[in-house]
Every structure is written in structure tokens, then in C-alpha cells.
Amino acid sequence: MxxxxxxxxxxxxxxxxxxxxxxxxxxxxxxxxxxxxxxxxxxxxxxxxxxxxxxxxxxxxxxxxxxxxxxxxxxxxxxxxxxxxxxxxxxxxxxxxxxxxxxxxxxxxxxxxxxxxxxxxxxxxxxxxxxxxxxxxxxxxxxxxxxxxxxxxxxxxxxxxxxxxxxxxxxxxxxxxxxxxxxxxxxxxxxxxxxxxxxxxxxxxxxxxxxxxxxxxxxxxxxxxxxxxxxxxxxxxxxxxxxxxxxxxxxxxxxxxxxxxxxxxxxxxxxxxxxxAKLVVGLILLSYGIFSGMALSILLNHVFKRLHKLGEKMEQIQGDISYIAVHETGDEVAVLEAQYNSMLKKLENVIDEMAEVKSQKQKFEFKSLESQINPHFLYNTLGVMRWEALESQNPKLVTMLDDLTAFYRLSLNKGRGLLSVEQELNLVRAYINIQQMRWDHVVEVKLTMDSELKDITVPKMILQPLVENIWLHGNITAPGNRKVEINAKDCGINVEFKIWDNGDGIPEEVLQKFRMNRETDGDSFGIGIQFIGNILNYYYGNHFVYEITSNRQSGTLIRIRLPKEMGGMK
Structure with a gap:
């Protein structure tokens, strides 16, 4: 015994x-x-x-x-x-x-x-x-x-x-x-x-x-x-x-x-x-021993039950990679090692038939890029709103609040990644209204859309980051006849967006990285541009046009042409 x-x-x-x-x-x-x-x-x-x-x-x-x-x-x-x-x-x-x-x-x-x-x-x-x-x-x-x-x-x-x-x-x-x-x-x-x-x-x-x-x-x-x-x-x-x-x-x-x-x-x-005090301490120690012992027993039973179940599941898998040495102790881990070797032996027969799972790297990159969009315009806007509120009861404050609410409602969109063309332009319009209020309407803005496009679905936030770059980096608020034009045009099976401004333009090094499809790490100017390219590639594959031309004389023109039918939509 x-x-x-x-x-x-x-x-x-x-x-x-x-x-x-x-x-x-x-x-x-x-x-x-x-x-x-x-x-x-x-x-x-x-x-x-x-x-x-x-x-x-x-x-x-x-x-x-x-x-x-x-x-x-x-x-x-x-x-x-x-x-x-x-x-x-x-x-x-x-x-x-x-x-x-x-x-x-x-x-x-x-x-x-x-x-x-x-x-x-x-x-x-x-x-x-x-x-x-x-x-x-x-x-x-x-x-x-x-x-x-x-x-x-x-x-x-x-x-x-x-x-x-x-x-x-x-x-x-x-x-x-x-x-x-x-x-x-x-x-x-x-x-x-x-x-x-x-x-x-x-x-x-x-x-x-x-x-x-x-x-x-x-x-x-x-x-x-x-x-x-x-x-x-x-x-x-x-x-x-x-x-x-x-x-x-x-x-x-x-x-x-x-x-x-x-x-x-x-x-x-x-x-x-x-x-x-002695009685209380004794009872506490005794209770601790009883309950901790019960907890340990339950935990061990659960762990070893899972190990045995894992071994049984591994027996059902076919294929082979490499073997491991089995210890002679005969304990639970040794049993698991033996079962693992059995699994590897079966995996050798089916290893060539396994399919490669498609990477979700782009999806995470999109989330990361989306989180990098510079939020400083929000702080500036809130500063202007606070100044206006302190100054007097001004209708402009109500307008700014409405635009800011519309901007975030559309940009967040309850976590969904798609908007209608009309909603996307409303999002851009809200952002522009806020900037116009901030800079006292020094920029002449023209925003148009063909009525046939208002219900066409497109990825959200494909225009706003580009418009944001005009105010952040294009020096569009400098003295002079500064203009911004945004147009959504119906082109048959496609929808075409054009964004033009006569600001300072995009630096050549940023355009070079864009044309060569290179990362723009640390370059806040290029984050928005790269972000749009990644979104379009994710949703449309190669079935889209994304062009940028920029110089001091003619200004900057961004053209995006997308299929109306999002067959490759993720």
C-alpha cells in the first residue's frame, strides 16, 4: 500500500x-x-x-x-x-x-x-x-x-x-x-x-x-x-x-x-x-487554510482537466514539424509531450494542404493612422468658442457648436467606416465652417456636388484630412485672394472628387514619398495623404485613381476617382 x-x-x-x-x-x-x-x-x-x-x-x-x-x-x-x-x-x-x-x-x-x-x-x-x-x-x-x-x-x-x-x-x-x-x-x-x-x-x-x-x-x-x-x-x-x-x-x-x-x-x-485576539487569529489562519486548500484543489483539477483535453484535441490534428524528447517521469507533462509528438507525426501528412490566413495588418494600420490625425484644430476651435462665449452672446458660437457637432457625428459615425457622398461633403463643410469662423472667412470656398451622387457610399474621412492639410500646411489664410474648391462629379460608373486650392502647395519631398508609396513616419504633413491612400487601397484594391499635382503657380489639385460599386469592399 x-x-x-x-x-x-x-x-x-x-x-x-x-x-x-x-x-x-x-x-x-x-x-x-x-x-x-x-x-x-x-x-x-x-x-x-x-x-x-x-x-x-x-x-x-x-x-x-x-x-x-x-x-x-x-x-x-x-x-x-x-x-x-x-x-x-x-x-x-x-x-x-x-x-x-x-x-x-x-x-x-x-x-x-x-x-x-x-x-x-x-x-x-x-x-x-x-x-x-x-x-x-x-x-x-x-x-x-x-x-x-x-x-x-x-x-x-x-x-x-x-x-x-x-x-x-x-x-x-x-x-x-x-x-x-x-x-x-x-x-x-x-x-x-x-x-x-x-x-x-x-x-x-x-x-x-x-x-x-x-x-x-x-x-x-x-x-x-x-x-x-x-x-x-x-x-x-x-x-x-x-x-x-x-x-x-x-x-x-x-x-x-x-x-x-x-x-x-x-x-x-x-x-x-x-x-x-488569539481566537480571531486562529480562526483566520484555519479559514485561510481550508478555503485556500479548496481553491487550490479546484484550480489543479481545472488545469489538469484542460491539459488532458488539450492532449486529446492534439491527437486529432494531422501534420508534422519536429519532435520533442519525452521525459521518463511518467507525470502529466510527460503524457502531454507524448501526445504532442503524436500530433506532430500526423501534421507531417497534411502540412502542404494548409491555407495561409490573410493578414489583417492593413486594418490595424488604418486604425493607427486614423488615430494620428492631428487634433490641434479642436483645441484651437474650443479656444475661439470660449473667447466668443466670454465676449458676448454671439450667434456665431451656436453655429460653431453645430458645425463641431456635425463634424464629430459624421467622422465617428458610430464606429462604421462608410458614409454617403453627401455625408462626406457635409463633414468637410462642417470642418471648413469651423476654420472659416476661426480665420474670419478670409478664404473663398466653393463646394459642389452632383445630386445623383448624394446616396453613393464611399469610405469615410477620405476628403477631410486632405482639406485639413490646406489649413494646417498650405498657408491658405495668408493675405491675398485665397481660394478652395471642392467638387463631387458623377462620371458614369465612377464618382470623381477634386480638391483644389491656391495655397503654398505641398513640399516636393512629400510628393516624392507619395508617388513612390513610401512611409512618411514623423512627417505630420504626409500623414493625411498617406492615410487616404491606405483607405482607398483597402476598400478598392487597384480600382481607383488617386493623383496629386502641386506647384506655386497653379496651386494644389487632388483628384480621386472611385467606382460607385464597392465590389472589393472589406
Whole structure:
């Protein structure tokens, strides 16, 4: 059994390819898993540290900004000239006292209106004669000791815990001393910034110098001591490092000397990420192996089925050219080689009876020559049309558009190579109208056709390239009595076209190449002339006349005579 299996493996390319594929797939699996273990899985482990650190640093930064913002409000109010003036003035009458108190109230109310987080804004003073106001100004509660603490402290005000800070109003005169107290709701102020960003979940606590929670992403924790939250009883966590205990990772970062930010993340979240990543990678590799194996099997079956079919078809062909050596391996290619030799042997008997297929070279040359027709007149025309459109609403623009549309409709002709004589002349007329518009009708043009010819079919674009050469190379727009005449004449069984102009003529070297039927590669002047000759030869063989005479005295005359019946039409 094993011997037979080894024989099949030795003599079957298909089995060899499958075995090589399986071996390479196993190697890919092993290498991929090792690379992912070294980079992806380890990076997921590192990611949790980076996520905690970046979240903690961002929260610390936001808390500092908020503290600074409310500190700036307090500082600005302590230097407010309205408060400063109201406290410093001597008030001799009740109206003056009321006016001073009202000014202070209004100034403080403005800031409280801007932020609902500010719960208290109060002025305490002594030595002033503006009296006592029950809400804002007090004579008997001035306490200079609170000014020694310039930070934020937690106070109980009307059974509400507030974060408070004091700022002395300095440089007052008339023996007045005063300070401003601001009180904010710590959870409202700092709670929104204690949310963890990104694809991880956890809790954040902001504590004061007594390790009491003053704000948290867990609202119910506000007011509790951190010892009730931490997974162990110790509080001396190293700043910026992660301590892990009971599947909880804790990171502590300082906002300042008194405040700290604590970040709590469940370590199982990251463990699940790693497990999920390994599961996804495993499924992807397994799916790749299954589907790629199926695709390879289908492909091999298809390829070798085609090879066997090709061999069978080759057996049916008779003739001979030369033999090839057949390998002794006995695999599929060797079978194909043997079948190929059998085909060659049969071909030897019929090689003299094979017919030569007619070349399609001319057809491709026509397409190539047609694509070489210089399109620069289109760009010039579009430039003139744009100028006319910008200048004013001019009927000439409509005419040019009509002619341009007619030109391309007839020249493209839905991909067909034939037009009626009338259509061919209309195509030429459209082109001439465009050039006349461009050159302000400096050329006298005469175009005639015998009415009997209008439905006679001819190859398209046999006149336009020749007319185009008159404008491009004949200098027909130069000053002088310049003329162009185009005529289609009925000559019995033939139709004759004549194109005459009194321009500068065709260079002699171009005419020589035309008369000797030579290629005019790189010569844009001769492209159109050669193009027409190739088209006529393709459709009429030798049954046409194509003559060109040109000199400075008599001008240029091109004469084309074609049979009305296109018996040799391709």
C-alpha cells in the first residue's frame, strides 16, 4: 500500500503540489503564530499600561486646567475695580451704602450666572462702614487665618460639601480689609473629566490631601475615604506605576502636592482582549487554510482537466514539424509531450494542404493612422468658442457648436467606416465652417456636388484630412485672394472628387514619398495623404485613381476617382 502511494506521489505533479502546499501552510502557521506572539499579543499587554498612563495624564491635565480656571475667576474678582471701589469708599448716607452693596452683588452675580458649578461667591470685610448684607458682605465673620491657606479646601456649607478657596482683596484704603470666598461643587466641576476614554472601562477617583474623594466617575463614591475603595489597606502607592491585586490594576498620579488622581482598571479586560485576539487569529489562519486548500484543489483539477483535453484535441490534428524528447517521469507533462509528438507525426501528412490566413495588418494600420490625425484644430476651435462665449452672446458660437457637432457625428459615425457622398461633403463643410469662423472667412470656398451622387457610399474621412492639410500646411489664410474648391462629379460608373486650392502647395519631398508609396513616419504633413491612400487601397484594391499635382503657380489639385460599386469592399 505504501509502495503504491509513493509511486503515485513520484509520478503525479498534482499530488506533489498539494504536499508542498500543505508543508508550506504548516510553516506559515508556525511562523505567523510566533510573530504574533512576539509582537501583537505582547503589544496588547503593553497597551493596557499605555492606556492607563495616557488616561491618567489626561485627567490630571484636565483637573489642573479646571482648577486654574476657577482660580483665575477668584483672582479676577479680587482685583475687580467695582468691588475695590465699593469697599474702599466712605459711605455717609444709606443710599451710598445700598449702591455699594448693589454693585458688589451685581458683579458677583455675573460670574455665578455664567457657571452653575459656582455655588458661593462671597465677600468678607472688616473696617468698612457700608454695613452688613445678609448674603454677600459680613462685618463680623472676617477671619484672616483662612488666608494663610491659598489652596482648595473642603467645607460644609448649609449641609453641602463645597470646595472653597479664599483670595485677599489687597491695596484697599480707608482701613478696610477684605477677601473673596469661592465655593464650587467638586463633582459637577471635576466629575466630567474623570471618565476613561478609549475602548477600556474603569473608575477614576479625585482625592484631596486627606485622601477623601472629591470627584469621581462613580458618583456615589464622593465623600468616601480612599481606604474604603482600594483593594488593599495601604495608601502609599508609587506615583505613575501600576499596582495589580485581585484582578484590579491601580495607578496613582498627583495633580499637585495635595490632590491625587486614582485610576482603576480590571485586568481581566486586557486578558480577554489577548484571548480574543488569539481566537480571531486562529480562526483566520484555519479559514485561510481550508478555503485556500479548496481553491487550490479546484484550480489543479481545472488545469489538469484542460491539459488532458488539450492532449486529446492534439491527437486529432494531422501534420508534422519536429519532435520533442519525452521525459521518463511518467507525470502529466510527460503524457502531454507524448501526445504532442503524436500530433506532430500526423501534421507531417497534411502540412502542404494548409491555407495561409490573410493578414489583417492593413486594418490595424488604418486604425493607427486614423488615430494620428492631428487634433490641434479642436483645441484651437474650443479656444475661439470660449473667447466668443466670454465676449458676448454671439450667434456665431451656436453655429460653431453645430458645425463641431456635425463634424464629430459624421467622422465617428458610430464606429462604421462608410458614409454617403453627401455625408462626406457635409463633414468637410462642417470642418471648413469651423476654420472659416476661426480665420474670419478670409478664404473663398466653393463646394459642389452632383445630386445623383448624394446616396453613393464611399469610405469615410477620405476628403477631410486632405482639406485639413490646406489649413494646417498650405498657408491658405495668408493675405491675398485665397481660394478652395471642392467638387463631387458623377462620371458614369465612377464618382470623381477634386480638391483644389491656391495655397503654398505641398513640399516636393512629400510628393516624392507619395508617388513612390513610401512611409512618411514623423512627417505630420504626409500623414493625411498617406492615410487616404491606405483607405482607398483597402476598400478598392487597384480600382481607383488617386493623383496629386502641386506647384506655386497653379496651386494644389487632388483628384480621386472611385467606382460607385464597392465590389472589393472589406
Amino acid at each position: 505504501m509502495k503504491k502511494l509513493l509511486f503515485h506521489i513520484k509520478n503525479s505533479i498534482k499530488i506533489k503540489i498539494i504536499l508542498i502546499y500543505i508543508a508550506s501552510l504548516i510553516i506559515v502557521y508556525l511562523v505567523t503564530w510566533m510573530v504574533l506572539s512576539a509582537f501583537l499579543f505582547r503589544s496588547l499587554e503593553d497597551e493596557r499600561v499605555q492606556n492607563m498612563r495616557s488616561n491618567s495624564e489626561k485627567i490630571v491635565e484636565d483637573v489642573q486646567v479646571i482648577k486654574e480656571n476657577y482660580g483665575n475667576i477668584l483672582y479676577r474678582l479680587s482685583n475687580n475695580h467695582i468691588i475695590y471701589k465699593s469697599l474702599s469708599n466712605r459711605c455717609k448716607q444709606y443710599e451710598q451704602v445700598w449702591e455699594a452693596l448693589t454693585s458688589i452683588k451685581y458683579t458677583l452675580s455675573e460670574d455665578m450666572a455664567r457657571s452653575s458649578i459656582i455655588k458661593r461667591l462671597e465677600v468678607y470685610q472688616q473696617g468698612s462702614d457700608i454695613g452688613e448684607d445678609g448674603k454677600y458682605v459680613f462685618n463680623d465673620r472676617f477671619d484672616s487665618a483662612v488666608l494663610e491657606n491659598t489652596g482648595w479646601i473642603t467645607e460644609l456649607d448649609d449641609k453641602t460639601a463645597l470646595l472653597c478657596r479664599y483670595q485677599k482683596i489687597s491695596a484697599l484704603y480707608n482701613n478696610v480689609e477684605a477677601y473673596i470666598r469661592i465655593g464650587i461643587d467638586s463633582q459637577e466641576a471635576f466629575g466630567p473629566v474623570t471618565e476613561i476614554k478609549g475602548d477600556i472601562a474603569g473608575l477614576v477617583y479625585l482625592t484631596d490631601e486627606e485622601n477623601v474623594i472629591i470627584a469621581s466617575s462613580e458618583t456615589d463614591a464622593v465623600g468616601k475615604h480612599m481606604s474604603n475603595i482600594l483593594p488593599d489597606t495601604r495608601l502609599d502607592y508609587e506615583e505613575g506605576s501600576i499596582a495589580e491585586q485581585n484582578n484590579i490594576m491601580v495607578m496613582k498620579n498627583s495633580v499637585d502636592e495635595k490632590w491625587n488622581v486614582w485610576v482603576f482598571i480590571s485586568s481581566s479586560h486586557f486578558e480577554n482582549q489577548v484571548k480574543h
